[in-house]
Amino acid sequence: MQFKGELDSARIITVLDDYAGYETSFLAQHGIAILLEASSGGVCKRILLDAGQSALPILHNLELLGIDPCSIGAVVISHCHYDHTEGLVDVLKAIGRENVPVVAHTTMFRPNYIFDPFIRNIGVTGKNGPAAIEEAGGLLVLVDEPFEIMPGVIVTGEVPRRRAFEKQGIGTYNIEEGRVVPDEIRDDLSLAVKVRGKGLAVISGCSHAGIINIIDWSREIASEPRVDLAIGGFHLIEASPERIRDTAQALKDLDVGKVVTGHCTGLAALCEFSRVLGDRFEQLHVGTTIDL
């Protein structure tokens, strides 16, 4: 499947991250939420990727940014983890409309366990389950394959895992028919945004599919080899030095114009990106705004 849609322009605004930024009044939290303002034919649509682990800092930060949550037209959830989903129902209540599309993978609502240091479901809880989402005005759109929310804004769907160095999981498990099964976080999806005359912007939540796999897949489904921007969490916080090195090198080899990352990326990877990518690297924080 390939998508040819294009936007006239777009703006990406970070409304939640683990880092509030230097000398700001924003609130930080372990979590992420990124707002895409997509303009096409004189109409601007706001799409929120992820909802943090509570709505409170997101709503505070939106207010400081002068953005009314009522103006959010759709929410995309990158994957099931609590730091992306636990704010969802309260964000929907703040949006305050009926039938707000909430886009996610079909497996998003599975319990997703870790057992170290102690058994815990780090996936979606009942508070943000399907019934609660619909009661809060959300319209669930559960899709595994790529599709366009609007021409120029592609939800990647499930991302093929092709790069050998990105194969390793993060130690989460699913329980399937009474068996404890290592989890591949198949639900990890991202946004690929195409503005006329520009390369792609890839916006990710945690990149559990691997940021390079995500970029590879985005280039393929958008038929666009150029990548101007990769922004989001890259989940390299527990990655081996080899994986961090290979990721930085791949970003360089793919000639990604700008790499803006934070959340779960981790200090070692941030340092390596700074070293390898120089001016093309920027640390993500609340308020980071990029015009495409």
Ligand SMILES: [Fe+2]
């Ligand atoms: Fe995650």
Ligand SMILES: [Fe+2]
């Ligand atoms: Fe995360």
